[in-house]
Amino acid sequence: MKITLRIWRQPDRDAAGAMATYEVDGISPDMSFLEMLDVLNEELALAGGDPVAFDHDCREGICGMCSLVINGLAHGPEALTTACQLYMRHFTDGQVIDVEPWRATPFPVLKDLVVDRGALDRIVAAGGYISAPTGAAPEAHSVPVPRKDAERAFDAAACIGCGACVAACPNGSASLFLGAKITHLGALPQGQPERDARALAMVEQHDAEGFGGCSQIGECTAVCPAGIPLDMISQLNHDVLAALPRGKDQRG
């Protein structure tokens, strides 16, 4: 396959960027999107140029590092698929493909297609944990978890923290990510003691990072590779609104 790429190039955080056009030939339909970029980068390196910087790690859809907006869509055109799990057979020979970084004010571009997603880490640091005494792992049956709650928590825990929801949201909101994190712990008995404090602290951090609010448009769920459902945002709204009149510091 022969592909024409229009890629966002930006030397560093403070420099201005622009789209640059490249042609790559000899692409196999069985290559992943990232392998296709590897081919381009080898050619660029051999020619003495600067390879295109992009984030990636596991390349199997579980780490959440890859972060490409492909033809205007976060993670590209396939549903429930990260950019690393997207294959070139989903494109046509001779196609022109635009590749841009996640765009949101809280996600500054560091270089080319790499953005700083530390804002998501800081949201988790604000409350995405439970306080438990350390020691040996507790007996699994010591705290019974109803099956329904366990499944809900598992569904929420599927979030890989990639930030595609932010990249796709017309409001630049990280509510789907936040909803997944709040639902994950809020569904489990172990998460109850800090449930109110967690919801308030995490939503405050979310807003302080500069993410927008959720107006239930649902673009996030359309691009989320983990299938996090929109109702987890409503769960977050529920937990925050319920915690507000009760106040926060039962954490002590």
Next chain:
Amino acid sequence: MMAVTAARRRATGSSTALHGLMAVGGIIMVLFLVAHMYGNLKVFSGQAAFDGYSAYLRTILEPLLPYAGALWILRVILLLSVGAHILAAFVLWHRARAATGGRGGYRYLSTANRRGVQRSYASFTMRWGGITIALFVIYHLLHLTVNVIAPGGASESPYTRMVNGFSIWWVVLSYAVALAALGLHLRHGIFSALASLGANTSTTTRRRYNQAAVLVTAVLLIGFLVPPLCILAGWVGP
């Protein structure tokens, strides 16, 4: 690298809380619209019934409250709802612009998939649609409540004001355009309000709420459109 971030805004001022406020204001406005539609339909019972209903609204809870007292209480609740709704809408609009470099859903250079994947027309016209509704409401109040604009002729009788106004085609047309904007606003807004208040609990609920939003919107649109159309057609007259 764990950078220190700006001071956190209190959760009471969070976008989530503002959406809750906007949703409560929106729902109060929807309830008002249901009552308003019911009143309009009294036009089919004739002038005496319609004007009588209008007069009755001013005497609710008399003599416990003074003349028009209950009506003014309802008006104040409604005004507060409208004010809170609009204030929240503009603050959230501002935050969304700040989060996206002012470009919202159009911040990518690629011209492919400009409309996103699945967002509805209703969901991304909430802001300009809301402004359209606000402008219409001002015109509507000037026309039928205070009667300073009086197409077709002013009158002391609310029934005559209504019939005079809606006998004119462009009055009906402007009213229909505003209703279309309201229809889009509520099609998304009713679902969104329920979700903002934390009531959307599953994919099934999401579908049910969306169906409910379509149903309520359709009832309101039909209920509001039928009287003016009948007046224009000459079936309801002076």
